[in-house]
């Protein structure tokens with residue numbers, strides 16, 4: 696893989712506040728890889744959230760069987776319930792980068808808002824605990840110390856973004872919402888994934904084995920693979936740092 700400096704470009708997009716006027720506006724950061732400098736090369740980062748629930752073995756086995764690398768954001772909750780799936784990920788360190796999706800899957804926002812109906816952390820101390828305890832759970836389970844954080848719902852406040860970065864983490868945005876929180880039908884998910892272009896960072900879920908989105912994700916990934924797309928993980932894309 697070519698070593699390029701500063702391959703990731705992040706930007707923050709202001710989105711509407713969740714429920715209350717005093718919530719102000721929340722940030723939903725986007726993330727792109729830098730464009731490939733190799734003619735004809737298309738590089739895409741696949742990021743998958745494991746919020747709670749179970750492991751989607753349709754996706755996990757497709758990634759292993761087809762040698763597709765991914766960055767997996769796991770919560771402490773998910774790790775407790777999915778030791779076998781985590782062991783499979785750890786057995787393939789060349790494929791799976793494990794990063795921090797929080798301890799309890801609460802939005803990393805310090806105000807008492809709800810985001811998509813989920814009550815936010817509500818204080819800076821609780822944001823800190825979500826980030827740090829999530830990282831500690833990964834290390835306790837045998838993973839490497841995470842460097843990236845993606846909070847539940849992937850929304851933040853200006854203050855909580857600064858707090859998370861102050862703890863030494865990079866905040867993982869995305870550029871393609873592939874599965875709409877795992878709720879999209881398979882065909883729509885497949886279409887979104889298959890449309891990925893050079894530099895895109897895909898977000899989808901690997902914790903909803905009963906949802907049809909997972910089947911669509913696999914089909915879309917295989918279509919990208921057939922097109923000759925190179926999959927990169929966030930840690931590889933950023934290997935030379937800033």
Ligand SMILES: [Zn+2]
Nearest residue numbers: 744746847848
């Ligand atoms: Zn999540």
